Amino acid sequence: MSNALEGVLQRDKLIVLAALSAAAVLAWAYIAWLAHGMSSTGAMGDAMAPMSMPWTQADFVFTFVMWTVMMVGMMTPSVAPMILLYARVGRQAAAHGAPLAATGWFAAGYFLAWTLFALIAAGAQGALQRAALLTPMLSSASAAVGGVILVSAGVLQWTPLKDACLRQCQAPMQFIQSHGGFRADALGSLRIGFLHGGYCIGCCWALMALLFVGGIMNVLWIAGLAIIVLLEKSIPGRWLPRLTGTALIGLGLWMLAGQPLPI
Numbered sequence: 001m002s003n004a005l006e007g008v009l010q011r012d013k014l015i016v017l018a019a020l021s022a023a024a025v026l027a028w029a030y031i032a033w034l035a036h037g038m039s040s041t042g043a044m045g046d047a048m049a050p051m052s053m054p055w056t057q058a059d060f061v062f063t064f065v066m067w068t069v070m071m072v073g074m075m076t077p078s079v080a081p082m083i084l085l086y087a088r089v090g091r092q093a094a095a096h097g098a099p100l101a102a103t104g105w106f107a108a109g110y111f112l113a114w115t116l117f118a119l120i121a122a123g124a125q126g127a128l129q130r131a132a133l134l135t136p137m138l139s140s141a142s143a144a145v146g147g148v149i150l151v152s153a154g155v156l157q158w159t160p161l162k163d164a165c166l167r168q169c170q171a172p173m174q175f176i177q178s179h180g181g182f183r184a185d186a187l188g189s190l191r192i193g194f195l196h197g198g199y200c201i202g203c204c205w206a207l208m209a210l211l212f213v214g215g216i217m218n219v220l221w222i223a224g225l226a227i228i229v230l231l232e233k234s235i236p237g238r239w240l241p242r243l244t245g246t247a248l249i250g251l252g253l254w255m256l257a258g259q260p261l262p263i
Contacts, residue, residue, distance in 0.1 A: 055126050063125055067118035070216075071208075074226040075114055075200065078233045082172040082196065083107050089182050100182050101189035109193025110200070117201050121208065128212060139215035143255045146213045150252030153206040157245025165202035166241065169233045175199070204229050210248075213261070 055063075087103040094100070128134045133142050140146035156162055168175045175196060176182060183189045207225055214221035232240055255261060 055130070060122060060126060064119055064122040066216075067121045067125075068115050070211075070222065071114040071118050072111060074208075074222065074229065075111075075204075077226065078169075078230045079107075079110055079196075079200070081234075082175075083110075085172050086176070086182070093182065098184070100184050101186045103189075105186045105189035106193035106196075109190040109195075110197040112190075113194050113197025113201060117205065117208070125212070125216065134212070135215075137215050138212075138217050140213045143258060143260075146261065147252045147255035149209055149213050150248050150255060152252075153210055154245040154248030154250075154252060156206040157241045157248065161202060162206075162241055163238055165199045166232060166238070168196070168199040169203055170236060203232070 083103060083106065086106045090100040090103055125134070125138070133140065133145050135141045140149070176192065179192055179195055180188070183192060207229060210225060211222065214224075228244060232244075251261065
């Protein structure tokens, strides 16, 4: 009986992991497809010119979808341990006759928070494009703006807000226990997932703003930021955010001095 139960638990773990992997792969494939499309048409050429033209409703919807998919692709690897933990506890609770809400509710709450962030980011992109502050490849067209974003993101890496949010992301079990524990009701599970997503946004939003510097469709830049987010959540302590922050401040000052971004 014990072996059979362990087999079921292992199978369910693989199902959850496969679903998360599939979501990440599909999201990254979509990002790569968009980036390739932009580069193969000469950075969208006349389709993006003039950049200051008013957006249509279709433009905003497309950009919102793009940001949403990009956030799913970037954040799935770093949230996977939390979702797998939630699924494991749920399986154990079900085995003892006290089932929790499906893990999908928790995951849905988390990605709902990032979907709202994508909505804000899409609006910010529209404002920057109307002000002609983005290039056709959707990177900063102004060294001053790019430098300010880099310095600001670097400073925020040193703040108590960053530390407080990162602590919630680095200790999944402690986070859940300090916010009401695992929930049997779907709305409760959705709420705690949304709350975790909110802390994650508080931890990472400044890093996401760097997409406006290196290029929203720059796949290597996107991947680099996703790796930084993953490492920050995986490595205990505050030394990595401090190191990253110092590097970002240095790059920002470099740009403000009129030098091109060296990466």
